[in-house]
Amino acid sequence: MKQIYKTLGALAALALLTPSAFAAEAPKNIIMIIGDGMGPAYTSAYRYYMDNPATSQVESTVFDQLLVGMSSTYSSGTQEHHTKKTYVTDSAASATALSTGVKTYNQAVALDVNDKPLLTLMEYAKSIGKTTGLVVTSQINHATPASFVAHNTYRYNYDDIADSYFDNRVNGNFVADLMFGGGQKYFIRDDRNIVKQFVKAGYQYFDSFDQLSKFDRLPALGLFASSGLGYTFDSPVKYRLLKMVKKATKLLGNPDKGYFLLVEGSMIDWCGHDNDIACAMHEVDGLAKTVEYLKDYVDKRDDTLLVMTADHETGGLSIGAQGVYQWKKDVIKQVKHSMTSIISFLLEGQDPAKLWQEHIGIEIDDKGLAQIVAAQKTAIKAIDESPKEDAEKLKAARTNIRVKLITQVSDVLARLTLTGWTSINHTGADVQVFAHGQSKALFNGHQDNTDIAKKLFKLMGRE
Numbered sequence: 001m002k003q004i005y006k007t008l009g010a011l012a013a014l015a016l017l018t019p020s021a022f023a024a025e026a027p028k029n030i031i032m033i034i035g036d037g038m039g040p041a042y043t044s045a046y047r048y049y050m051d052n053p054a055t056s057q058v059e060s061t062v063f064d065q066l067l068v069g070m071s072s073t074y075s076s077g078t079q080e081h082h083t084k085k086t087y088v089t090d091s092a093a094s095a096t097a098l099s100t101g102v103k104t105y106n107q108a109v110a111l112d113v114n115d116k117p118l119l120t121l122m123e124y125a126k127s128i129g130k131t132t133g134l135v136v137t138s139q140i141n142h143a144t145p146a147s148f149v150a151h152n153t154y155r156y157n158y159d160d161i162a163d164s165y166f167d168n169r170v171n172g173n174f175v176a177d178l179m180f181g182g183g184q185k186y187f188i189r190d191d192r193n194i195v196k197q198f199v200k201a202g203y204q205y206f207d208s209f210d211q212l213s214k215f216d217r218l219p220a221l222g223l224f225a226s227s228g229l230g231y232t233f234d235s236p237v238k239y240r241l242l243k244m245v246k247k248a249t250k251l252l253g254n255p256d257k258g259y260f261l262l263v264e265g266s267m268i269d270w271c272g273h274d275n276d277i278a279c280a281m282h283e284v285d286g287l288a289k290t291v292e293y294l295k296d297y298v299d300k301r302d303d304t305l306l307v308m309t310a311d312h313e314t315g316g317l318s319i320g321a322q323g324v325y326q327w328k329k330d331v332i333k334q335v336k337h338s339m340t341s342i343i344s345f346l347l348e349g350q351d352p353a354k355l356w357q358e359h360i361g362i363e364i365d366d367k368g369l370a371q372i373v374a375a376q377k378t379a380i381k382a383i384d385e386s387p388k389e390d391a392e393k394l395k396a397a398r399t400n401i402r403v404k405l406i407t408q409v410s411d412v413l414a415r416l417t418l419t420g421w422t423s424i425n426h427t428g429a430d431v432q433v434f435a436h437g438q439s440k441a442l443f444n445g446h447q448d449n450t451d452i453a454k455k456l457f458k459l460m461g462r463e
């Protein structure tokens, strides 16, 4: 990877020589927000989920207020065939499109189809003297943020990508001045302690969420969990993304050359993969509260642009299902835990009827209960029979068992709430584009996801 970074340094230096006419009216600060997996049905569902039943109309949300356009999300290909176009992207290819303006193949992190490194918005921002930051609810080296900071052929090379956060430099500088999210296990390893290296290089570091208020300067590194931060739904701490973003905007302050800040509501997508509507609504709410804060923040100044989109849709969510003209948000509101927790309880052998009463809270019919009882029995039997001597095989078997159990539980929940899902993975539906503040009109109408990055590069003066 060393050679890659040398090439990028040269690219960034070249970019410095091309000032733009665009730049005079350009926003000084850019806040880019990504709702991972947040397709159009998610923000519609959230509107109805938040609807005040005491009024006759449905109140608009911050997403409705900031909507300006749509974006396509297809990728250039797969790991096997980099240029055999697929309409369904993964998070790495779409993040690369959004971070570099170039289509790539699924699972590639900021590399083109020939595995050549692409200059990212954050690297470019750093090269022109901007302060840079990222705030996410996943591990900070997850596909989306990674596509702004690192370059790798495979998004799941988490250790290698974590190394890049320290090793990849722009004119000798680290790419991100501020990093908040999870990921301790990738940054503090037996073979390398990257946190220690960052601290030695001057970064302020805290590792628990209740120490967030202690950050008082840049550069700053906050890793608040071993991996991702976990679901808002199951966490005693609410609005973590909002709290991290508030701290980030304070720390970034008002630098002379402005800043580029990436914010991701990372876990909406994870709820979508679990076909878990209640979890998705909690995560979208976490993002909505963050966007409301940032909208106010942008309103108070005249030098900042906020652009938000999703990297793709997850799950093929539909509002209404089973041929019924209804969506039962009141039932969804009674659910008390994420699917991940429910599945763990079931695999521990908890009694489904009792579990349903205590941890889910919605009324279940005999058909639904029988379905869960049977699924639990099958899953526990399969775990007992899975190959214990081979760790890899055991992991794969457990994933498979978990997916099967989720399918059954989510099927019951979907039926009781009239929510529809067509996949446990991504779909190719277009996603929304939202913008606010200076130059927001540039994002009106339909565009490809690569156009969003191209416009942002242009606003920062790169031709």
Ligand SMILES: [Zn+2]
Pocket (backbone or CB within 6 Å): 037, 091, 269, 270, 273, 314, 426
């Ligand atoms: Zn996903």
